[in-house]
Amino acid sequence: MSVYHDEVEIEDFEYDEDEEVYYYPCPCGDQFQISKAELAAGVEEATCPSCSLVIKVIYDKETFAVKQEEFVKDEEKQLIIEKV
Numbered sequence: 313m314s315v316y317h318d319e320v321e322i323e324d325f326e327y328d329e330d331e332e333v334y335y336y337p338c339p340c341g342d343q344f345q346i347s348k349a350e351l352a353a354g355v356e357e358a359t360c361p362s363c364s365l366v367i368k369v370i371y372d373k374e375t376f377a378v379k380q381e382e383f384v385k386d387e388e389k390q391l392i393i394e395k396v
Contacts, residue, residue, distance in 0.1 A: 314357060314366055314368075315366075316357075316366055316367055316368040316375060316381075317339075317365040317366060317367050317370040318367045319367065319369075319370055320336055320344075320367050320368070320369060320370065321356075321369075321370045321371070321372065322334065322337065322351070322369055322371035325346075325358075331347075332347055332348040332349070333346070333347045333348070334346050334347075334348070334358070334369075335346050336358060336359040336367065338362070338363065338365055339365070340360060340362050340363040340365070341362070342360050342361060342362035342363070343360065344358040344359060344360050344365070344366075344367050345358060345359070345360075345361065346358040346359075346369055348376075351369070351371060351373075351376045352376045354373055354377075354392075355369075356368055356369050356370075356371070356373075357369070371387070
């Protein structure tokens with residue numbers, strides 16, 4: 313069982329579309345981070361790369377699972393189109 317520094321809703325994170333990573337400020341001056349893929353896989357802990365703090369991310373896991381399924385389907389369609 314992990315001890316969390318805090319619990320933060322995903323809406324409070326900043327999202328970087330290029331990296332597909334969510335960021336939230338850490339007290340140490342760096343940023344907690346969690347990727348879109350991690351969220352789709354059900355991960356709920358965001359870590360800070362500069363210190364040992366961990367926060368729990370509050371989000372709707374079903375929403376991210378559906379988005380991940382849609383992403384995979386879109387990629388499969390794109391591959392089919394490219395082959396034709």
